[in-house]
Amino acid sequence: MTVTGFQHHDHQACVTDGLEALGRFCRQNGLRLTPLRQAVFQILLSSHRAVGAYEILHRLGARGLSPPPPVAYRHLDFLVTNGFAHRIEKLNAFIACMHIGAAHDPAFLICRNCRTVSETDSDASMLALHHRASDADFQIESSVVEVLGICPECRGHEQGNAY
Amino acid sequence: MTVTGFQHHDHQACVTDGLEALGRFCRQNGLRLTPLRQAVFQILLSSHRAVGAYEILHRLGARGLSPPPPVAYRHLDFLVTNGFAHRIEKLNAFIACMHIGAAHDPAFLICRNCRTVSETDSDASMLALHHRASDADFQIESSVVEVLGICPECRGHEQGNAY
DNA sequence: TGCTTAAATGTAATAATATAACAGTTGCGT
């Protein structure tokens, strides 16, 4: 699996493909893709940076007052539950999934400076851990694999994180 | 590396050894082991369950009123910074380190029912990820590896989590 | 078609987690 997100790329393709995949998956699985759900997904999809719930609220309410917190959390919950977005524990924030529809145990490379997150896969990484868990009679249900560091872009001009 | 924490064991030995290791490491590295720091560490050490900052405050103030939040966070910060405790991102909580003094990138097995956490090592698991990171020119600084599931004890009588 | 019901949304209140800021105190080397 390749690591995307740090390199320069045609981000418009990420947006187009993401929305396409979201729509298709919902249609095929009888999930209701309401305007607000799609709006929250589009906000996540607008960059590869992790976005907090309150930033989403702020962007939703670009005109008029911001909607109250449960609005963001509800739609984020829908997205995360169905695998359309991932929660980044280390940042208390969220990103759009780049592999909608594919069953996967993601791993994330997170830039501590710009909050850009690259999604990759933890499968291979977790083999040894699965082994140890089964030795301990522990039944794995899900995993959080988050690697922190600094991305090539930020390493170039390491200074204040201007966000 | 072995996986401890779920099996029945002589927990008094964990406590004794933990305090011993903490004291020794501080002495050898010129760190001041003040009563409050030791008290917070002892609270963490009292079980292998992850303990939240506010639970620590509550236990610290067993008599009289609870101390204000910064007290807990300051001492936890000291413990985490020096490798005496680990933060469990998934639970916003903390556990005592079981390998004080040994440089390590820990991985955790976390029971979603009883919050018991077993500390093991992510070294081997992370090899593939290191590879991918270096392909992406991403410089790893630290990692969060948290596996969630259910421990043998809780699987036996799976029901409400009485904590 | 219109009824039923489950899902989704709107909204207020509040809980849980965490930090900023600054004043006071203590321990330690000189």
Add this chain to the structure above:
DNA sequence: ACGCAACTGTTATATTATTACATTTAAGCA
């Protein structure tokens, strides 16, 4: 004893997240 740095005490506030319940929407079906 002095001065500095580390540690502690305390107030206020920021940030993240949930509970609870009323209202509206929409899909399935008699």
